[in-house]
Amino acid sequence: MFEYDKISADDYDRLRGRYEPLTDALRTLVDVGVHTDVDDATVREALVHLEAATALLQQRLREDRPVLRHADTGRPVTWGNPAVGLRNAISPPIVVEHDGDGRCWSEFTLGPVYEGPPGWVHGGVSALVLDQILGEVASDSLSKARFTGTISLRYVRGTPLGPLRAEAFVERTEGAKTFAKGYLMDADGVTVEAEGVFITPAWARDAG
Known part of the structure; x- marks a missing residue:
């Protein structure tokens, strides 16, 4: 069972203001590191910094x-x-929106840092995105303890680098199991389909 410490809105905003620019700079550095073509001397100078x-x-x-x-x-x-960490420079990051009907969605851009085959998103990154958004919708916006039991993906076609959208919704709930579905898509339609089963752990069931 998780024991949560509360963080006030003021403290959250203060820490976000401190560390978000750092994460953005690190994210830019990762992208530049993938693309740079400078000479040996410049690489050595950069390493010093x-x-x-x-x-x-x-x-x-x-x-x-x-x-x-x-x-x-x-x-x-x-x-x-x-996937969504404010202080994790490997996250895209993804900002998950929640509709009134219980669905989740996010629009974001994946660049070459997330590339698998040339020009296409790595399949594992697609899985990361969909696991996150299915988990968000299955757990009622992370308000309930429900963890990934199984997740299956169907890669309909390649997912191109660039602007993308992910969506998810709860299909049904059976006891401790919540069944969710979701999609990753580009402007031309669905590229990856996902189905997941999310489990409420025993300690959360006992807590009522």
Whole structure:
């Protein structure tokens, strides 16, 4: 069972203001690292600066991994999540929207950092995105403890790099199991279909 510490809206905004620009800069650095074609001397010079930046950031590191929940919204604060984490530079990031009818969706862009075959999104990245958005809808916007039991994907066709949309909805609930479906799509339609079963753990069932 998770024990959540609450973080106030003011503290959340303060920390977001501090670390979001850093994450954006790191994300840009990752992208530049994929594309750069500078010479050996420039790479060595860049390494000096990167090592200096790493030393600065290492001056104070968290020893624990507190599980936080936003005091106003009740949502978990997923700083390090690789799909939506505000402090994780490998996340696209994806901002998940929630409709009144219980559906989730997100519109985002995946560039060459997420490439598998040339010009196409890596299949594992597609799975990451769909697992995240199915999990969001199955857990009522992360407000309930429901974890991925199984997820199956059907790759309809290649997913091109560029603007994309993901959608998800709950199909049905049977006891501790919630069945969700979702899609990844581009401007021409669906590229990946997903079905997932999300399980409410025993401790959450016992909690009522």
